[in-house]
Amino acid sequence: MPTRxxxxxLMTSHVKNVNLQKHMLSVEAAMRFYARKYGEDEELWGIAGLLHDCDYEExxxxxxxxxxxAHWLREEGYDERIIYAILAHNDLNQETNPRNDLLSRALFACDEITGMITATALVRPNKSVIGLxxxxxxxxxKSKGFAAGVNREDLVRGAEELGIPLExxxxxxIQAMSEVADQLGLRGTAA
Structure with a gap:
């Protein structure tokens, strides 16, 4: 299987938007956190997070x-579990690729929440995810105008599907993203 x-x-060859790259790195960090929490393959879960939106810009x-x-990843020899989870995180694929395993539920749960956390961190005076x-x-x-592109229903549904309280x-x-805050540009400034 291809490495991280x-x-x-692969991700950076298709994604030039730095903010989208940071989003995918955020989801990778969250997926690695959950892989450790659930005793799963951290590399496999991390790669699923890193590549989940690799075709979105194009x-x-x-x-x-x-x-x-999915086509790109199959051509490159990626694990079918990664491909399945990536397909399942798009609600339009639920008929053919339902989120019926922990990996796909975790990917869906981590996707939107990283955007809300990033947006919240960036409006803090120190612009940091650390200590958020x-x-x-x-x-x-609760503020509908804030980070309007983040689907609030998906935030709630993601935690529910993962089987943990939203908080x-x-x-x-937040903990996962704090571990890679420098990479995400969310270490912030000295207050």
């Missing part, structure tokens, strides 16, 4: 998004 370095090269149409990525409180994220979730999920993902 191979996956990173194919933003939701009907093609993930279908193109769950209550701050929850408060921002715990937010805390877990």
């Amino acid at each position: 370095e191979d996956a990173y090269r 194919y933003p149409d939701l009907e093609r998004h993930t279908q193109v990525a 409180e769950v209550s701050s994220v929850r408060k921002k979730m 715990e999920h937010i805390a877990n993902v």
